[in-house]
Amino acid sequence: MTTTRGTEGYPAFRRKISNHQDEFLREVFERHHAVIRIKKEAVVLRKLQIIFDTTLELSNQHGFQATSVRDLSVATGISMGSLYSYIESKDRLLSMIQSYGQVVVNRTLRIPEHLTVPLERLRHLLRTHVYITEILQPWFYFSYMESRHFDPDARERAIAGELRTERLISELLQEGISQGAYRVENPELTAALIKPLLQEWYLKRWKYRRRRITVDDYADGMIAFVESAVGGR
Amino acid sequence: MTTTRGTEGYPAFRRKISNHQDEFLREVFERHHAVIRIKKEAVVLRKLQIIFDTTLELSNQHGFQATSVRDLSVATGISMGSLYSYIESKDRLLSMIQSYGQVVVNRTLRIPEHLTVPLERLRHLLRTHVYITEILQPWFYFSYMESRHFDPDARERAIAGELRTERLISELLQEGISQGAYRVENPELTAALIKPLLQEWYLKRWKYRRRRITVDDYADGMIAFVESAVGGR
DNA sequence: GTCTATATTCGGATAGAC
DNA sequence: GTCTATCCGAATATAGAC
Known part of the structure; x- marks a missing residue:
């Protein structure tokens, strides 16, 4: 396989x-x-x-x-x-x-520059996101569930972080489209739909643990699902 | 269109x-x-x-x-x-x-029996789910965010409801696969990935309102995304 | 059926000894 | 740097008049 x-x-x-x-x-x-x-x-x-x-x-x-x-x-x-x-x-x-x-996320969630093909860059982003949310699962879960209680400043930053990922996905999709690698009608909506697939991993962690689905199982399956959805083989 | x-x-x-x-x-x-x-x-x-x-x-x-x-x-x-x-x-x-x-969900979330083709049944389920969570958005959001505070009984029921939807999706996928309508390797994981696309609608409601994406816009886009991912036309 | 006033418990925060 | 003892405001819940 x-x-x-x-x-x-x-x-x-x-x-x-x-x-x-x-x-x-x-x-x-x-x-x-x-x-x-x-x-x-x-x-x-x-x-x-x-x-x-x-x-x-x-x-x-x-x-x-x-x-x-x-x-x-x-x-x-x-x-x-x-x-x-x-x-x-x-x-x-x-x-x-x-x-x-x-701090952790800012220092670790970077797409390496040696990856130039949009398709590979998107793959890398998705996989790394799953990895980092695996390590920091308690923090991501916490941040998601408690963001309502943050002070306006912190809340602002939390939302900004959210949107940054989404925009990054959207951009990679658009690059991929213009190179003919993807077939997508609406890149913004598609990016918005990919985001919850990343969040799923840290929000329902217990479910996947029970089903003995590992981080890499999930990353593989999720990436395959996304690539099929956007028509990228 | x-x-x-x-x-x-x-x-x-x-x-x-x-x-x-x-x-x-x-x-x-x-x-x-x-x-x-x-x-x-x-x-x-x-x-x-x-x-x-x-x-x-x-x-x-x-x-x-x-x-x-x-x-x-x-x-x-x-x-x-x-x-x-x-x-x-x-x-x-x-x-x-x-x-x-x-009470509301139990009485309204039913797939009508006149729909027999799995592909149509899945579509109907996805769309109706989006509709019902639009009407009950505050309740679904609440139920998701506060389920930690439910007493064991209520929590049990909340989780059961969650899993029922997922299993239903999974079954419809398998029917579709056996009729050659879908191409999916792992129906369980795929169903698990579709679920958060339904939840997205009531969890990030504000985002879509800001972007002027209507319920039907979302349902259309999400269904297209899913059908493309599972290789259904 | 609806209100005001109050009992009681609990949780955030601090003082000050060691 | 760490601990115990204590203060005080806030929140749930109720009593009892209207």
């Missing part, structure tokens, strides 16, 4: 990202430096990691509003007082988590 | 549904009869309508948890005390709203 996986596949991608984990956290630390009362970087990074992970876990079960800072304190094993010297407020915690994901 | 709309289109569908509005509310009233302290049916139906609509509106802006019963009282113009003689508790309100949508 032929795939469109390129040379690497998911495991390699994952390894590459996890090497940079600390850099991402450090950038978040710097951004919110002013309100974090603890000074030792190493301590902060370790704690932020725990706090973020636990918040995502609890929130994705019960919702962010329904998750009390007390719950968080118990689940992390960090006392209320300590916790507040890292997060300042529950609102700030929300915004810290939001920046965390954005 | 050819469409697959059949004879009717959305406006006719809408008219048909709104004639039954009161029946739907009455069924909800009956289901929760025991906990509603007001006895006159006409009064109850009128109030429930207002309470449900307002709750959906407020919740879809700020989330259900973040919406206080006080907010609801102010927005509906019904005092706290009165309100509680209709809803019993905030949890019960959640469950009443959930049943409301389920």
